[in-house]
Amino acid sequence: MSKEVKSAYYGSFFHAPVYGEFEYLEDALIEVDGDGVIVRVVTGDDPCKSDLLEAYRNRGMLVELGEGRFGLPGFVDIHVHAPQWPQAALALDEPLYLWLEQRTFPLESKFSDMEFARRVYGDLVDALLARGSTTTVYLGSAHLESSIELAAICAEKGQRALVGKTVMDDPAANPEYYRDASPAQAVGDTATLIKEVEAIGRASKQGIWPVITPRFIPSCTDEVLRGLGDLAASTGAYVQTHCNEGQWEHDVVLERFGKTDPYALRDFGLVNERTIMAHCPYVTEEEGEMFAELGVAIAHCPMANSYFSSAVAPVQRFRKQGIHVGLGTDISGGYSPSMYENIRQAVLVSRLLETGVNAMLPPDERGGLGEGTRVSIVESFWLATTGGAEALGLPTGTFEPGRAFDMQVVDTKRPDCDLTGFGVFDAPIDRLARILYLSTPDNVRKVYAQGRLVCDKDAR
16 A cells, blocks of 8 residues: 555544544644555644645645535445435335335336446436445345446446345245346355456455345345355355334244344344344344344434334444444435435434333333433434444544545535534534534535545536
């Protein structure tokens, strides 16, 4: 890895290296090498800063954020259904089974058409980058070719990504027009995806990785789950699936196996330190202890859980148990591609979990979990950056030496979205809160991933 500084960035930056805390790097200089890795952070009071600024400016290596602009780490979105992008915001008032049968499965089946897939996936990656998401974990459709193409699009556009082909082979649970032909074909296609996506990743600067992706237990046969577990053991690839997302899934799995989702997935070999479990509001303390012991990560999807889980995931309990937790937009169970929206929702739903929601009952009968449940805006910011990076075991999410330089530049002085606060309540925490709660896509002006400028709205 190169250590020679190839570019430098001057301005003020926010990041959250420690859960529950943030750091404000005011008038700091971040030096980045040719591999897009942070070499050094020169703080505002460092006596050598002035000389360095002059030298980098004279050599044309300096990028200055500008007045009213702040650098935030790129977001890490650890749960996105890429083929559901065209149905985002649609039918969220319907029961899950109707949403799947009438919208999701017919839509996802269209991704056998490569031209359609390229058009949708290209637009989705652009939309996520434009909102500051520099790392994303994707579930593709059940089609091998278009899922590989999604990985290639991410590599081309500069987004760091984990990409899987969704496996759903059970004839009794999936429509005839949209499912894997057999367990053998599903496992074989997943093995091919692993090889192809690994090759794409090796050729990319920011990294692309394959993910073994059973949709969830109710859509998969025992044979395919066992085969995917064997593949996970032999390849060491990432694994992702839905776990304990809702009461229906919980009950189906319990009736089928006499055990709950987490234990069934574990016994098929799909639970390890490379596993990402999406949703998980129904995960018990005992199941959480097992996740912590095995190194599992949970993708907290606050917006989607509100629509389809009828429950709130206990993030603070997961954290106390030592489970890795990051945030996911869950497009399109979550309608917004913006991690800003999900940062806000993570705070909101945690307050509902704390108090309960039925105002017709006395406070002590509303079902709230009480003190220690609430997630703060700073903790939610950590989940969207450092937490997601930690969940994936990737060196990003903060502005620290040795980390990938992923940054979004937020302009707090945009027309119709001024986040300056008129000089009132101007402490660093107030500035950060306004950015996280009030930013629109227009406020995010530039985005860098692994040191590469991947979105520049100022140039449009």
